[in-house]
Amino acid sequence: MSSNRNLFAILARNFPKDPGAPLLETANGAVRSYHEMLELSARIGRTLLAASAKPGERLMVQVEKTPEAIALYLAALRIGAIYLPLNTGYRRDEVEYFLTDAAPKVVVVTPGSPLADESLIKDHGARMLTLDAEGRGSLIDAAQRQPAEIEDFECDDATIAAILYTSGTTGKPKGAMLSHGNLSSNAAALHEIWRFEPRDRLLHALPIFHTHGLFVALNTTLLNGTSMVFLKHFDAAEVIRLLPRVTVMMGVPTFYTRLLASPEFGRDCCRDMRLFISGSAPLTVETFNAFKERTGHTILERYGMTEANMITSNPYQRDRVAGSVGFPLPGVSLRIADDQGKPLKQGEVGGIEVKGPNIFQGYWRNPEKTKSEFRADGFFITGDVGRIDERGYVHIVGRSKDLIISGGFNVYPKEVESVIDTLPGVAESAVIGVPHADFGEGVVAVVVGKPGAQLAEKQIAEATRDHLAAYKAPKAVFLVEQLPRNAMGKVEKAKLRETYKATFAAPRR
Template sequence: MLENFWKDKYSADVPFEIDPDLFPNIQAVMHQSCSRYADKPAFTCLGKTITWGELYSLSGAFAAYLQEHTDLQPGDRIAVQMPNILQYPIVVFGAMRAGMVIVNTNPLYTTREMEHQFNDSGAKALVCLANMAHLAEEVLPKTGVKHVIVTELGDTLPLFKRLLVNYVVKNVKKMVPPYNLPNAVKFTRAMALGQGRPVKEASPDSGDIAVLQYTGGTTGVAKGAMLTHRNLIANMLQARGLMGDSLEEAGETIVAPLPLYHIYAFTMHCMAMMFVGNHNLLIANPRDLPGMIKDMSKWQFSGFVGLNTLFVALCNNAEFRQLDFSKLKLTFSGGMALQKATAERWKEVTGCDICEGFGMTETSPLASINPIGNIKLGTIGIPVPSTLFKVIDDDGKELPLGERGELCVKGPQVMKGYWKRQEATDEILDSEGWLKTGDIGIIDEDGFIRIVDRKKDMILVSGFNVYPNELEDALATLPGVMMCAAIGIPDEKSGEAVKMFVVVKPGEKLTKEQVMAHMRENVTGYKVPRAIEFRDTLPATNVGKILRRELRDEELKKLGKK
């Protein structure tokens, strides 16, 4: 056991351990931070900035609405389906103050994915952007969701700008398909009803669930990782600790282009930055690079949280290269592997090093990171405070330094388990609290950790987990498909892309266009395959299990990468 191995690997300003019981729950952190930093900017989006004090007041209005105008009770699940807009932190903070469990939901989900998540989580309420309310209309009758709150993009803006933005989005850009949700309440109405009303502040135990964060885990259908108040507080303190003296409290502006519904951005911006009272510049649509760069140009930003794909796109943009980077001192990369060339290019353009880390939804998510001032490219750094790693062989035996095996992680940020899936929990989490990551890695003599392979078949597209089982299940519903398999193939832009192999039933005919159209209807955009290949057979074991690794090895050989 490497209990004390990393003790001397931390710089003097980074603690080796944190106290995950420093606060009883997230509500206590909110109250302290929003009071201490009441007049400091918290979030900016679409030109509007709210302070931490204003956020507390606004979230209180939303909490009061939930308590006085719905029958929702503490512990009930509330699905939140929004991009990076000011309504997101208002709703999340408000729902938490009312004692609700947050179910983060991707706004790009298809109806199939929404139905699974809402039913699996037992969500009783949904807050969504009007742009996807038409999907909610289709899905909700098949779920237990009883309360729906719909917000429009400009709802937190001053009156004239709000009316203008909402009109343009709906009537000029045609971004809001018609929908009919007769019992839905408008966000502005909910806020008006709760304004000035008292909040019965929830006070959950530290071991209670704060967030149900959906992931495929290492395999299979999407499961809800039960992240407790203690888990998220621990990761909040770990994130704060690893930044050491480089982070000034209530003095930094951090660019937030990654979606807050993703655990990486959620913990960094809604948890860690709340704890220290820093300012988050929300990017509502990071695919709109000109718009994003225009927003960034208005601020002397000092931090940036991103991933490899985004770093590449920005560095290739002439307008981005003209920005003022004189205050930029912190850049964090996660979600997918950081390429050395990307890190070097970012440093050349911005003058700032990238600290690459590693995490999983199941670890809230930060588990390791390259220390600021001691970055070793090609590694995922060293464990964050109060965290241990080990490497095991196929029999579960711990291996010595320098040997490759499955990486396991242990710490106060490791999830409670999967929601209502004890068997899946037992497969990944042992009785001592060690979580199997599904990644093959090596712990070097100097304490830095390298990932060298992936044990499972999970595909990583621009930082999002894509699971072959889900794609294959979706395609199997297309008439004419006898057998199919999904793998990840290298992609310059997204790290990996999906390729699907299809065996057509005898006497049937299918085209690539039909397969692609079917997948677009059934899975979120980033899961849609980039390539389709028809085959007569697929490699399989003697009991018929398809050997995805063989298909992957064939593709790598074609590309000269194996």
């Protein structure tokens, strides 16, 4: 067996013997085989190499979800480039920062996106290629002129495969460096504990710029050598139509609440399903119970983060406990610790710290931050707060970094506050997350105006959308005379969350 630890090489060892076997099928019934995707990824890989995306160089990607985008990801792995996907909702201010920080050699963009500015990209020393929402563009045009074979880049487990940016509560987004070993070990662990079978077929309705859709869903499917139904985005009616044709679905809690909201959703469309998996945000006990009652299936909830991929999962065969994220994955160590990293007793609440082959290699060009996030014994400080019950199940009870998870996407208050605080007439702001029936948490901004300023809630919300992705913009804005503070002058966000907790509650009848 080859000693190559390249993630693609590891996945490819499990591809079906029949090269014509389907890899993905789109909503309109178009099928792409493993052979077709292998050839396209080789052509794209050669195109990227010709454009200077050499091994170790960053390949920045902000494109829509298409089969060609999957081939682009595979191509990056095959040539040893570092794949750097960006949320398609990022605005101009955000992408300019990423360009400066990551210094990519090649940028692949959807025409019309904030990043699709050739002069901007050239000014940062990169070359631009395009890939539109239909899978066409200069990238594919150039790829069609290339040979359909390529020699896969050889590397070890520590070689960086991807950089995913994750925002911080006190500063700019940080690039989490994930190695080929991080990704392959996590895929293998998930494939094992979720009992993937030769008959499995995945329903893929997640975005592919995020760990969940790109690494968890795609890598496990490829490692299993099976196929997926590939949707551009989640649509409840379309998912209900397609569920009888698949066996596994991965989603964020919002997917499941929207399915439950449809009277067409029930046991009949789930008759051939083997597994429903939820992650990226907390699944409420109410949704957990309602889903089980409606379908007869118990959702399997897991826990992960950008820097660690997947960390824990509820068991496949044993009890899947509502409100719990289960047990650490094989090879992963998890402890609950105090502020100094001292392990706490079972049942005590403290910081969640983890260690294992899934943990990232550090933050891009930020060794100081990397050092501060690890204990001396190698445990990574997640910033989440939790406990382990008497049966060994892990429970997340809070987030020490004030992270908001809205619709499965991370929103860091400091980033939103930084935009609001620059608006004319704003003295200061505090951004919090409060319960939202559809998104899990809704972003709320509490704003203090300068003396005499004429502020309007609607205008503040709209102004943030000019600078930030729409999911980060406040869904509600409140104007107040002052923010609550403790004796040290720190804003008491717990009080704000209590004050505004019913903002998105359904009105009583």
